[in-house]
Amino acid sequence: MRDVVYLAWRYLAYNRFKTAILVASITLIFYLPIGLQVLVSQSADRLTARASATPLLVGTKGSPLELVLNSLYFESETPELMTYSEIERVARDGLADPIPLHARFRVRGFPIVGTTLDYFQFRDLRVAQGEQMAILGECVLGHVAARELGVTPGSSVTSSPETAFDLAGVYPLRMRVAGVLEPSDSPDDRAVFVDLKTAWVIEGRGHGHQNLSGPEANSAVLSQDEKNVVGNASVVEYQEITPTNAASFHFHGDRSTYPLTAVIAVPRDEKAGVILRGYYESETESAQIVRPDFVMEELLETVLAVQRYVVAAFVVVGFSTLATSFLVFVLSLRLRRREIETMIKIGGSRKRVAALMATEIALVVLFSLVLGAFLTALTAWFGAEAIRAFLVS
Amino acid sequence: MIRIEALEFSYDSREFRLAVDELTIESGERVAVIGASGSGKTTLLHLIAGIVLPERGRITTNGIDVSALSEPARRDFRIVNAGLVFQEFELLEYLNVLDNILLPYRINSSLRLNRDVRKRAVELARSVGIGDRLSRCARQLSQGEKQRAAVCRALLPCPSLLMADEPTGNLDPANKARVLDILLEYAEASGATLLTVTHDHELVSKFPRVIDCKEFHFSSSASGSGGSELEREGP
Numbered sequence: 001m002r003d004v005v006y007l008a009w010r011y012l013a014y015n016r017f018k019t020a021i022l023v024a025s026i027t028l029i030f031y032l033p034i035g036l037q038v039l040v041s042q043s044a045d046r047l048t049a050r051a052s053a054t055p056l057l058v059g060t061k062g063s064p065l066e067l068v069l070n071s072l073y074f075e076s077e078t079p080e081l082m083t084y085s086e087i088e089r090v091a092r093d094g095l096a097d098p099i100p101l102h103a104r105f106r107v108r109g110f111p112i113v114g115t116t117l118d119y120f121q122f123r124d125l126r127v128a129q130g131e132q133m134a135i136l137g138e139c140v141l142g143h144v145a146a147r148e149l150g151v152t153p154g155s156s157v158t159s160s161p162e163t164a165f166d167l168a169g170v171y172p173l174r175m176r177v178a179g180v181l182e183p184s185d186s187p188d189d190r191a192v193f194v195d196l197k198t199a200w201v202i203e204g205r206g207h208g209h210q211n212l213s214g215p216e217a218n219s220a221v222l223s224q225d226e227k228n229v230v231g232n233a234s235v236v237e238y239q240e241i242t243p244t245n246a247a248s249f250h251f252h253g254d255r256s257t258y259p260l261t262a263v264i265a266v267p268r269d270e271k272a273g274v275i276l277r278g279y280y281e282s283e284t285e286s287a288q289i290v291r292p293d294f295v296m297e298e299l300l301e302t303v304l305a306v307q308r309y310v311v312a313a314f315v316v317v318g319f320s321t322l323a324t325s326f327l328v329f330v331l332s333l334r335l336r337r338r339e340i341e342t343m344i345k346i347g348g349s350r351k352r353v354a355a356l357m358a359t360e361i362a363l364v365v366l367f368s369l370v371l372g373a374f375l376t377a378l379t380a381w382f383g384a385e386a387i388r389a390f391l392v393s
Numbered sequence: 394m395i396r397i398e399a400l401e402f403s404y405d406s407r408e409f410r411l412a413v414d415e416l417t418i419e420s421g422e423r424v425a426v427i428g429a430s431g432s433g434k435t436t437l438l439h440l441i442a443g444i445v446l447p448e449r450g451r452i453t454t455n456g457i458d459v460s461a462l463s464e465p466a467r468r469d470f471r472i473v474n475a476g477l478v479f480q481e482f483e484l485l486e487y488l489n490v491l492d493n494i495l496l497p498y499r500i501n502s503s504l505r506l507n508r509d510v511r512k513r514a515v516e517l518a519r520s521v522g523i524g525d526r527l528s529r530c531a532r533q534l535s536q537g538e539k540q541r542a543a544v545c546r547a548l549l550p551c552p553s554l555l556m557a558d559e560p561t562g563n564l565d566p567a568n569k570a571r572v573l574d575i576l577l578e579y580a581e582a583s584g585a586t587l588l589t590v591t592h593d594h595e596l597v598s599k600f601p602r603v604i605d606c607k608e609f610h611f612s613s614s615a616s617g618s619g620g621s622e623l624e625r626e627g628p
Contacts, residue, residue, distance in 0.1 A: 003499035003506065007488075014487030014530075342483040345444055346546070347472025348500030349465065356500075 004352060008359035018328075019364060025325055026368035029318040031375045033311050038376055039383040040307050044300045050186060051292035053123075056265040056273060058082075058090055058098075058280070064290040065299060071101050071262040072292060073187045074111035078104045078261060085256040086287060089279070090265045095272040099264040102199040107157045110145040113191045114199025122266060125188055129153050130179030136197055136249060137241025138178040142189035146180040153179050156240075157192060159202050173202045174240035196260075200251065201241070205258050208238040208249035265289065329361060394420050395441055395554070395586065400450030402433075402440060411436055411609050413450070418602075420455070420553070423580050423587045425597045428606030434590040437606060438556045441588070442475050443467035455553060472501040476547030476585075478557035478576070482539040484531035484546075490538075491527040494518060494545045504550055517545045521575050537568030544575050555580060557589040561596060573599060 012019040050072050059067040060080040069076035081104075090098035099122055102114030117132065119125075130153025133140050139157065141149070151157055158174045175194060183189055200206050209231075222230045238245045251258075267273030280289040333340075343353050397416040403409060411433040418424055426434045439445045440452055443459040444467075452460045455474065462470060471477070484493045492499075494514045498506035518524050521541040526534060534542065540560060547555060557576055561569035573589075573596055580587035589600065597603055 007492075007499055010492065011487045338483070339485055342479070342485075343496070343500050344468070345439075345442075345471075345479075345483075346477050346497055346500075347468045347470075347475070347503075348497075349468055349502065352500050352502070 001355075004355045004359050005363075007356050008363055011356075011360055012363055018332075019367075022325055022328060022364050023367045023371060025321045026365060027371045027375070029321050030368060030372035032314045033318070034372070035376050035379045035383070036307060036310060036314070038379050040303060042380060042383065044303070047296050047300065048293065051296040054264060054292045055267055056096065056276065056289055057292055058086055058263040058265055058287055058289045059261065061286055061288045064288065064295045067262055067288070067290060068292045068295045070103055071264065074103045074113060074191055075187070081259040081261060082263075082287060083256060084258040084260055086260065086263050088256075089287075090263050090276070093275075094268065095276045096265040096267040099266065100196055100260050101262045101264060102196055102203075102259065103261050104259075105159050105199070105202050107145075107159055107192045108149060109160075110141075110149065111191050112139075112159055112199060112202065113193050114196045115193060116196060119193070119264075122264065123184070123186070123188055125184055126182045127179040128182040130177065133178045133193065133195055135241075136195060136201070136246060137173070137175055139175045139192050139194045139198070140179040140181055141177060141193070142181050142191045143183045144189040145192055146177070148190075151177050153177055171202075171204070171237070171239055173198070176241075197251070198241075200258050201249065203259060205253065206249055206251035208241065208245050333357065394418065394453075394455065396451075396453045397441075398451045398453075400440065400447045400452065402436065402445070402447045409433070409436075411440075411606075413437075413609050416604070418586060418588070420586055421580070421584045422602060423577060423600050424589070425600035425603045426588055426590045426606060427592070427594075427597060427603055428609075432606040433609050434606050435558050437609070438477075438558055438588060438590060441554075442471050442477065442556060444471070468501065469503045472497055472503050473550060474552055475554045475556060476550065476552035478540075478544055478547045478555070478560045480559040480562040482531075482536075482543040482563075484539055484543055486531050489528050489530055490518065490523060490534065490542050491515070493531060493542055494549055496546055497550055510549070514545065514549055517548060518542070521545060522571075536563055537565065537571065540564060540568065540572050541575065544572060548575075548579055551583065553583075553585050555585050555587045557587070559590050559592065561591065561593060569593070569596065 051068065054072055057067055057071050059071070060082045062080050066076050067079045070079050084100065087098045087100055090096050097118065099118045100115060101119075103111050105112040113119075120132070127140060128143065130140070141151065141157070146152065149157055154177065156174050156176050158172045161172055175192075175198065181188065181193075194202075197206065201208075224230070238248065241249060265273075265276060267276055277289050277291075280287060340353055344350070395416075395418040397413045399415075400411070400413040402411045409431065426437060428434050436445065440447055441454065441459070443452075443462060447460055450460070451458055454470075457470065459467060459470060485496065488496065491511075491514060494517065495506060495511065498504045498510055504510075515524065515527065518527055521544065523534070523538050523541050523545070526538055526542075531539060531542070540563070544560070547557075555576060560576065561572055564572060576587055576589065577599065579585065589596075591597060
């Protein structure tokens with residue numbers, strides 16, 4: 001048997017180009033349906049797990065999927081903004097604990113998530129390095145975001161402007177990194193968490209600037225009365241919150257009108273959740289409440305339906321590839337007829353010659369299986385993250 | 394000793410027929426088989442080697458009735474007792490020279506490949522001047538080197554019967570002489586019987602005995618003959 005395997009191996013190694021094509025073709029026959037199955041199954045598990053861990057989401061009426069994807073994975077388009085007053089509606093009668101979310105801005109592609117400390121408790125996120133954010137202008141980063149941005153506690157990150165020509169007041173804000181979170185194998189690993197107020201500062205609802213009441217600011221004051229001071233464009237607006245300028249930061253307008261992208265509602269119990277959902281049933285209601293697990297299930301049903309078609313297509317392609325591979329083997333036998341005749345003439349046993357041909361096929365199939373298994377393992381390790389990114393983008 | 398009695402053979406698809414009433418080749422004889430194209434020289438070798446079977450008659454080699462053996466037994470007989478050399482060398486292009494020489498040991502379990510055999514293969518290759526080509530692929534060899542590698546493959550199992558089918562047909566004069574000398578030296582040294590089919594009358598002179606196949610060829614209604622034989626003194 002060793003001699004047969006050796007000869008088969010020599011043949012395959014000599015014809016390495018043909019062998020590589022055959023191995024690649026047969027690998028795809030195995031890998032495509034199985035890999036797809038693994039990919040979809042794992043992605044479904046991960047997406048569903050995150051959704052199941054989030055009981056209810058409140059947002060402005062619109063696409064439930066967009067709301068869920070933005071609030072859970074921080075990846076989708078920003079849903080239409082809602083007001084902070086929604087917090088009080090969610091919390092009324094003590095039906096649920098509200099956790100506000102403001103996920104609109106980014107730091108070099110990593111989402112800035114404005115929220116409260118309740119979020120960290122809710123998601124069981126712990127600080128691995130440094131400390132929890134404590135004052136305005138501080139942030140804590142998921143471990144992937146910290147690694148990719150190359151920051152550690154004590155360094156700083158700057159929010160990216162929404163557009164290059166954004167003149168509406170969304171200025172970049174430099175934020176001090178207070179801590180880095182432990183890995184959670186979730187989208188939180190890629191997030192830059194800030195206090196809700198810090199998010200509002202980036203939004204332009206709050207700001208800090210040079211004191212206009214002092215004599216050194218006289219040249220910057222256009223007009224002044226008892227309540228208001230109007231400054232000109234020379235007034236210095238702070239783009240970083242530091243201990244020395246923190247006191248100058250203030251907010252304008254009614255806080256209840258400040259923007260949120262969503263509110264996570266954690267109902268007291270199942271019944272409270274049902275009652276809360278009932279509040280949002282009205283057709284005239286401008287807000288919506290969704291169960292993220294239902295929304296993700298709908299998405300996954302669509303994905304699974306597509307998967308069935310894709311698998312069916314793979315099976316057809318697989319049969320076709322298998323038939324082609326068989327043809328290649330048959331043609332190869334024809335081309336090798338003289339070689340086979342030579343072996344028979346010099347006294348090669350029919351069994352060994354047949355075993356040689358069969359071993360070549362077996363080795364090609366074996367290599368394909370090993371490669372297919374390796375690719376499936378790679379898919380299991382990295383595919384779910386890739387498909388998640390694909391689904392939410 | 395090879396003994397053929399009342400042999401008749403034909404191919405289904407051709408009108409060709411071969412008939413040999415009686416032919417005896419003693420052990421250790423060196424015989425050139427000549428004849429025109431299609432006269433049955435190669436067929437005669439194939440019959441003696443048991444590659445094809447006669448319709449009638451008997452072929453006995455070293456006391457074994459080859460024509461009565463089953464196909465697997467005839468293959469075993471060939472791999473152990475008969476070394477075959479072909480005009481087109483018939484080396485396997487995906488094997489290097491050493492693996493080509495060792496091929497008989499890998500395709501039939503009647504021969505056991507071990508360290509001694511490998512050592513012998515290397516020595517054999519050195520003795521015919523291709524010792525430095527062992528790791529090369531067959532296609533990287535010259536024609537003469539290819540045929541010497543093919544001869545080594547035939548000689549490695551130390552066959553008692555060596556059959557070469559126009560072994561010098563594709564070689565230049567220098568290589569012709571060299572390959573033929575290797576075959577003759579082996580036959581001389583081992584006492585093996587050597588049958589060489591050739592068209593080359595220059596080479597025929599090196600064989601003590603020549604068998605002309607033209608008399609073996611006959612029509613279906615005619616009777617067979619013992620062939621036309623020319624006995625010679627040694628070269």
